[in-house]
Amino acid sequence: MAAVANAPAPxxxxxxxxxxxxxxxxxxxxNGAVKALDDIxxxxxxxxxxxxxxxxxxxxxxxxxxxxxxxxxxxxxxxxREHALTAPRPADVGVVFQEASLLPWKxxxxxxxxxxxxxxxxxxxxxxxxxxxxxxxxxxxxxxRLPHELSGGMRQRVSIARGFSQDPKILLMDEPFAALDExxxxxxxxxLLKIWTRHQKTVIFxxxxxxEAVYLCDEVLVMSHRPGRIIDRVTIPLERPRTYEMxxxxxxxxxxxxxxxxxxxx
Amino acid sequence: MTQRASYxxxxxxxxxxxxxxxxxxxxxxAVNAMLLPPFSEVATQMGRMxxxxxxxxxxxxxxxxxxxxxxxxxxxxxLIGLVLAESPYLGAAYRPFFFFLTGVPKSxxxxxxxxxxxxxxxxxxxxxxFQAVFVLVIATMTAASSVAPELVRLAKVSGATxxxxxxxxxxxxxxxxxxxxxxxxxxxxxxxxxxxxxxxxRAGIGALVAEWGRNFExxxxxxxxxxxxxxxxxINESLRWYELRVGKWRQ
Numbered sequence: 308m309a310a311v312a313n314a315p316a317p318x319x320x321x322x323x324x325x326x327x328x329x330x331x332x333x334x335x336x337x338n339g340a341v342k343a344l345d346d347i348x349x350x351x352x353x354x355x356x357x358x359x360x361x362x363x364x365x366x367x368x369x370x371x372x373x374x375x376x377x378x379x380x381x382x383x384x385x386x387x388r389e390h391a392l393t394a395p396r397p398a399d400v401g402v403v404f405q406e407a408s409l410l411p412w413k414x415x416x417x418x419x420x421x422x423x424x425x426x427x428x429x430x431x432x433x434x435x436x437x438x439x440x441x442x443x444x445x446x447x448x449x450x451x452r453l454p455h456e457l458s459g460g461m462r463q464r465v466s467i468a469r470g471f472s473q474d475p476k477i478l479l480m481d482e483p484f485a486a487l488d489e490x491x492x493x494x495x496x497x498x499l500l501k502i503w504t505r506h507q508k509t510v511i512f513x514x515x516x517x518x519e520a521v522y523l524c525d526e527v528l529v530m531s532h533r534p535g536r537i538i539d540r541v542t543i544p545l546e547r548p549r550t551y552e553m554x555x556x557x558x559x560x561x562x563x564x565x566x567x568x569x570x571x572x573x
Numbered sequence: 574m575t576q577r578a579s580y581x582x583x584x585x586x587x588x589x590x591x592x593x594x595x596x597x598x599x600x601x602x603a604v605n606a607m608l609l610p611p612f613s614e615v616a617t618q619m620g621r622m623x624x625x626x627x628x629x630x631x632x633x634x635x636x637x638x639x640x641x642x643x644x645x646x647x648x649x650x651x652l653i654g655l656v657l658a659e660s661p662y663l664g665a666a667y668r669p670f671f672f673f674l675t676g677v678p679k680s681x682x683x684x685x686x687x688x689x690x691x692x693x694x695x696x697x698x699x700x701x702x703f704q705a706v707f708v709l710v711i712a713t714m715t716a717a718s719s720v721a722p723e724l725v726r727l728a729k730v731s732g733a734t735x736x737x738x739x740x741x742x743x744x745x746x747x748x749x750x751x752x753x754x755x756x757x758x759x760x761x762x763x764x765x766x767x768x769x770x771x772x773x774x775r776a777g778i779g780a781l782v783a784e785w786g787r788n789f790e791x792x793x794x795x796x797x798x799x800x801x802x803x804x805x806x807x808i809n810e811s812l813r814w815y816e817l818r819v820g821k822w823r824q
Contacts, residue, residue, distance in 0.1 A: 375730050376730070377726060377730065395729050395730045395732070397730060397731055397732030400730070402727075402730045404723065404726075408723045408724060410724060410742070410745075411823070412821075412822040421731060421741075422731040424741075425728075425732045425733050425741070453821070453822050469731075473732070
């Protein structure tokens with residue numbers, strides 16, 4: 308089991324897309340300072356799909372906000388494509404949030420177009436691009452629906468399409484499927500892999516589902532309970548494209564178990 | 574749709590029953606016809622009023638006062654509301670005054686307005702503004718605090734500038750609640766203007782109705798009240814229609 312899990316990752320082609328360097332985060336509460344993240348250090352090579360798992364309250368979400376440029380760390384820094392990150396950089400980093408966060412007054416299509424509209428892309432061009440993405444997530448027929456007329460799974464699909472419409476080099480996903488049922492989760496995971504293969508992005512995927520982490524990722528970082536530290540890095544050597552059958556294999560089970568053990572011992 | 578039609582049928586039937594009951598009560602002598610003339614008589618009188626120059630002139634004065642007061646109060650109310658909602662310091666310092674004053678009946682201040690502005694149009698407009706501004710300020714503050722922080726966050730990571738965040742997130746999110754505040758503001762505004770006209774005034778629908786009351790011109794009095802009521806309902810409903818239209822996304 309350990310032999311499989313420790314299989315070396317293929318050497319990265321160029322400089323890493325994301326380098327997190329000795330990140331520590333402390334925030335003040337009424338009861339004093341709380342250390343949320345402690346010396347987080349990792350790199351994500353270009354084009355890789357990296358998962359972050361950990362118990363609730365391990366600071367995953369804070370880490371993600373920092374990777375998005377929305378929150379400044381107390382110590383350490385984040386380097387995205389060779390430049391230190393100090394504010395949101397939409398051309399480099401896109402985010403898909405847990406609660407789809409669609410603009411409720413815009414249709415599915417307009418929501419996917421939104422990042423393009425902000426940067427002043429011509430109407431016809433952004434419409435074409437958004438439609439193509441909506442088609443890719445199977446929602447072309449729902450383009451004119453408002454978010455409250457869509458199911459939870461559909462909303463999350465729109466949100467993913469929007470993440471891709473911005474065409475960032477790196478896509479951060481914060482438990483995007485957490486609110487969905489198991490079947491929708493699996494289907495959406497597969498669709499995500501399909502789009503990822505086609506658009507070749509670097510993905511950082513936060514989840515609390517171990518199965519999802521093993522199924523989707525090239526590497527899984529395991530975080531400890533507060534203060535969040537990285538206590539294990541598990542390379543997933545399963546070949547791509549991933550298939551449902553792989554979930555039943557011994558390798559898959561071992562990987563899942565190893566992650567589970569790491570989490571449990573914290 | 575059929576359900577809606579059946580509600581409408583019931584509502585029309587209720588209205589017809591009330592008007593018929595009124596007619597019968599008055600004609601049979603069950604109520605004093607001096608105090609409540611039959612509906613048919615009032616309706617005839619209303620028809621006459623709608624073509625009478627005196628009535629229309631006074632109605633015009635009131636309409637002008639309400640429109641001027643609305644034009645003044647809308648930008649002022651929204652601006653004050655936005656500043657109080659967005660500036661932590663000013664908000665904390667001044668918000669309580671608005672909440673306190675909302676609970677005080679504005680009518681008690683009327684004599685002060687008469688002393689400052691006299692008894693002409695400017696006094697009615699000022700009093701209308703005073704009546705309406707509080708509800709609009711509070712609605713705007715509520716609207717600003719109802720903007721979901723997730724959406725602002727999303728706009729930021731999608732590359733929105735500060736101005737784009739206002740235009741694309743704050744404006745559409747706040748609009749339905751601000752319009753609702755304006756609708757309530759218009760109601761308070763009209764209330765203030767008419768109250769001021771009834772107290773001391775030479776013109777306006779309030780002055781006219783008060784005069785009819787004093788002179789015991791009952792058919793005119795009731796007719797004037799009904800026409801004013803119908804106009805206010807029309808204004809309120811059209812603003813509500815607009816409010817629902819821009820707030821369709823609120824389910």
